[in-house]
Amino acid sequence: MTGTPELYGSTLSEELLREQLADGEIPVAVYGLGKMGLPLASVYAETTGNVTGVDIDPTVVERLNDGESHVVGEPGLGDLVADQVERGRLGATTDGSAAAEDARIHVIIVPTLLSEDHEPDLTTVEAVVEDIAAGLSPGDLVVAESTLPPGSCRDVLLPHLLQESDLERGEFGLAFCPERTKSGRALQDIRGAYPKVVGGVDAESTRAAEIVYDELSSNEIHTVSDATTAEAVKVFEGVYRDVNIALANELGRLADELEISVREAIDTANGLSVCQLHEPGPGVGGHCIPYYPHFLLSRLEEPMPVMQTARDLNDRMPSVVVDRLADELAATGTDLVDASVVVLGVTYRPGVEETRASPALGVIDALSVAGADVAAVDPLVDPADYGARPVSLEELPDESFDGAIVVTPHEEFDGIPWERLEPMVVVDGRDALDLSETPHRQYTFAGSHDGSAPTVDARGGDLGGDDSDGEAASARRETGEPEPEPSRTDGGADV
Numbered sequence: 001m002t003g004t005p006e007l008y009g010s011t012l013s014e015e016l017l018r019e020q021l022a023d024g025e026i027p028v029a030v031y032g033l034g035k036m037g038l039p040l041a042s043v044y045a046e047t048t049g050n051v052t053g054v055d056i057d058p059t060v061v062e063r064l065n066d067g068e069s070h071v072v073g074e075p076g077l078g079d080l081v082a083d084q085v086e087r088g089r090l091g092a093t094t095d096g097s098a099a100a101e102d103a104r105i106h107v108i109i110v111p112t113l114l115s116e117d118h119e120p121d122l123t124t125v126e127a128v129v130e131d132i133a134a135g136l137s138p139g140d141l142v143v144a145e146s147t148l149p150p151g152s153c154r155d156v157l158l159p160h161l162l163q164e165s166d167l168e169r170g171e172f173g174l175a176f177c178p179e180r181t182k183s184g185r186a187l188q189d190i191r192g193a194y195p196k197v198v199g200g201v202d203a204e205s206t207r208a209a210e211i212v213y214d215e216l217s218s219n220e221i222h223t224v225s226d227a228t229t230a231e232a233v234k235v236f237e238g239v240y241r242d243v244n245i246a247l248a249n250e251l252g253r254l255a256d257e258l259e260i261s262v263r264e265a266i267d268t269a270n271g272l273s274v275c276q277l278h279e280p281g282p283g284v285g286g287h288c289i290p291y292y293p294h295f296l297l298s299r300l301e302e303p304m305p306v307m308q309t310a311r312d313l314n315d316r317m318p319s320v321v322v323d324r325l326a327d328e329l330a331a332t333g334t335d336l337v338d339a340s341v342v343v344l345g346v347t348y349r350p351g352v353e354e355t356r357a358s359p360a361l362g363v364i365d366a367l368s369v370a371g372a373d374v375a376a377v378d379p380l381v382d383p384a385d386y387g388a389r390p391v392s393l394e395e396l397p398d399e400s401f402d403g404a405i406v407v408t409p410h411e412e413f414d415g416i417p418w419e420r421l422e423p424m425v426v427v428d429g430r431d432a433l434d435l436s437e438t439p440h441r442q443y444t445f446a447g448s449h450d451g452s453a454p455t456v457d458a459r460g461g462d463l464g465g466d467d468s469d470g471e472a473a474s475a476r477r478e479t480g481e482p483e484p485e486p487s488r489t490d491g492g493a494d495v
């Protein structure tokens with residue numbers, strides 16, 4: 001906005017720019033008021049006192065203007081929003097181009113999606129870029145916080161901004177400053193739990209963004225050579241986690257054959273000097289880690305078999321735990337096709353109301369395909385929306401199940417009175433339970449941190465079945481012999 005102090009290309013001293021920023025003289029627009037956008041807009045507001053949030057969802061905008069946070073599970077966010085709105089430091093609109101007209105700093109924090117065939121879909125980011133271009137003025141700074149495929153600022157956002165505004169290169173700034181936040185701790189993460197990575201499409205963009213984030217964050221600002229490097233940092237972190245978890249999962253699958261707890265081995269190796277293996281589990285979910293490898297895989301010519309294999313392996317983990325359940329049920333004389341099974345936890349992480357790519361969805365699907373009767377419990381979402389019969393925590397003791405699979409150990413599950421539940425086979429994907437003093441047969445994927453091998457037999461050891469099937473299943477796992485249909489749900493693929 002002309003008439004307010006510019007940031008990009010300003011000849012003012014850094015000290016003066018910081019003062020102007022803190023005094024609210026430099027208006028900010030934050031595009032996208034979702035789970036991360038609202039906390040980010042609020043922290044921008046508490047720092048600068050002059051923020052307009054933009055969202056296409058009128059309810060989100062209305063609630064913000066009423067001083068309410070529509071985002072739950074973020075400690076302190078409700079109070080911060082109420083305070084900033086009441087003091088006139090934060091407001092919202094659905095009119096992106098009007099907000100762009102007024103703003104000097106434009107922050108993009110809308111999602112980058114993947115198409116059905118795993119191609120990154122920048123449509124939402126591009127829609128925001130169009131709004132920004134409509135109001136872009138010389139001296140403005142555009143900041144992208146949405147995770148983007150490396151090269152997006154340089155090859156997509158910048159050309160768009162140039163084409164759709166009447167500005168030339170060098171008249172406005174564009175920097176990538178990735179959001180590194182975990183749901184449930186958004187405010188503390190944004191305020192400076194980690195160094196903030198900043199990389200501009202030119203040196204002046206980097207300088208301007210560094211000043212902004214140095215005001216916003218209490219942590220160090222780590223500038224990198226350019227925007228593409230900053231984009232790569234964020235994607236590489238996610239890819240590292242995906243590949244690392246895939247390796248942990250592959251090692252976890254060795255627990256039966258080696259007759260050890262792989263978790264104990266991993267913990268011990270990690271306690272030495274050079275190893276940082278992640279935690280095995282029933283799969284990798286959420287709207288971040290499972291998506292980021294595709295930001296590289298589908299766009300670059302260089303083959304990336306490690307990343308692809310890791311992705312495939314993690315995607316198949318829900319079937320792996322269902323196969324384990326089939327084997328353990330067989331040990332008690334029950335076929336999965338005749339079994340009733342309850343899935344514990346539908347969201348991808350405990351305490352976080354998000355189900356995108358949750359391993360629970362794959363588990364529910366694999367169980368249904370195998371013919372089992374599937375129920376699920378989740379304190380945050382309705383399992384009926386995900387193809388499972390909903391059961392409440394309170395109802396659990398009144399129900400009778402042949403099996404259970406722990407996918408996401410919500411805190412609320414700590415109160416399950418296992419000793420009151422009918423004896424069943426429990427496959428614990430997360431080492432969240434100790435059922436050794438209960439009548440249940442427990443199989444902990446990859447073994448327990450305390451060193452127990454995967455299968456711990458029920459108290460008394462007898463669930464009323466003949467264990468010969470179970471012994472046969474264990475022998476099959478040891479020899480690699482294929483398992484009989486229909487219990488195998490991963491298509492027989494050896495992942």
Ligand SMILES: NC(=O)C1=CN([C@@H]2O[C@H](COP(=O)(O)OP(=O)(O)OC[C@H]3O[C@@H](n4cnc5c(N)ncnc54)[C@H](O)[C@@H]3O)[C@@H](O)[C@H]2O)C=CC1
Nearest residue numbers: 032033034035036037055056109110111112127146147179
């Ligand atoms: N949620 C997380 O834990 C993290 C998210 N990120 C990144 O942050 C970005 C945003 O994530 P979330 O806030 O979780 O997404 P979200 O899905 O919770 O919210 C997105 C918001 O953008 C709004 N929106 C959509 N199109 C719009 C448009 N054209 N103009 C204005 N608003 C629009 C939606 O109505 C919604 O309120 C993503 O790129 C993600 O990769 C990064 C780190 C962590």
Ligand SMILES: CC(=O)N[C@@H]1[C@@H](OP(=O)(O)OP(=O)(O)OC[C@H]2O[C@@H](n3ccc(=O)[nH]c3=O)[C@H](O)[C@@H]2O)O[C@H](C(=O)O)[C@@H](O)[C@@H]1O
Nearest residue numbers: 180181182238245278279280281283284285286288289348
């Ligand atoms: C290191 C870290 O905590 N990264 C965050 C991560 O958030 P996200 O919510 O996706 O959580 P996550 O802890 O990586 O978990 C993703 C998935 O992977 C699974 N998981 C995770 C770690 C592990 O050792 N084993 C494992 O199986 C989880 O159960 C979950 O299904 O990804 C976010 C992102 O990249 O946008 C990032 O901002 C966050 O900082």
